[in-house]
Amino acid sequence: MAEIVVADAGPLIAFGLKLLPPDVELGEGEAVAIALAAGRGHGVLIDEKLGRAVAEGLSLKVIGTVGVLLIARKRDLIAAVKPLLEDLKASGHRLSEDLVVEALRRAGE
Numbered sequence: 001m002a003e004i005v006v007a008d009a010g011p012l013i014a015f016g017l018k019l020l021p022p023d024v025e026l027g028e029g030e031a032v033a034i035a036l037a038a039g040r041g042h043g044v045l046i047d048e049k050l051g052r053a054v055a056e057g058l059s060l061k062v063i064g065t066v067g068v069l070l071i072a073r074k075r076d077l078i079a080a081v082k083p084l085l086e087d088l089k090a091s092g093h094r095l096s097e098d099l100v101v102e103a104l105r106r107a108g109e
Contacts, residue, residue, distance in 0.1 A: 026051055034058065047093075066095070066103045073107045081107040 026034070030051035037044035043061030045068065046052055055062045063071075065088065072078045085100055 066099060070103060070106055080109060082109050
C-alpha cells in the first residue's frame with residue numbers, strides 16, 4: 001500500500017496511514033484530504049494530477065471540480081456547465097481543452 005506524507009500528521013496518526021515514498025511530494029492540502037478520505041473510507045475531491053494518482057493508487061473514489069459541475073448539471077442544480085468552466089479558466093484554474101470538450105459533450109452543451 002502507498003504511504004501518505006503529511007506535514008503535521010498529529011491527528012492523522014489515528015487513522016493508521018503509512019507514508020508515501022520520499023519522491024512523492026503532495027501539497028499539504030492534498031495529503032490531508034487523501035489521508036482523511038482513506039482513513040474514513042470516503043472518496044475525495046481533488047483536481048491536482050499527482051494527488052489524483054495517489055488517491056486512485058489507494059483505491060479511493062476520486063472526483064474533480066469538473067465532475068462536480070457535471071453532477072450538478074445532471075441534477076438541474078445549475079443551468080449550464082460552460083459559463084462555469086469559463087469562470088474557472090478565467091480565475092486561473094488549469095483545464096485542458098480535451099477536458100473542457102469532454103465535459104461539454106457530457107453536459108449536452
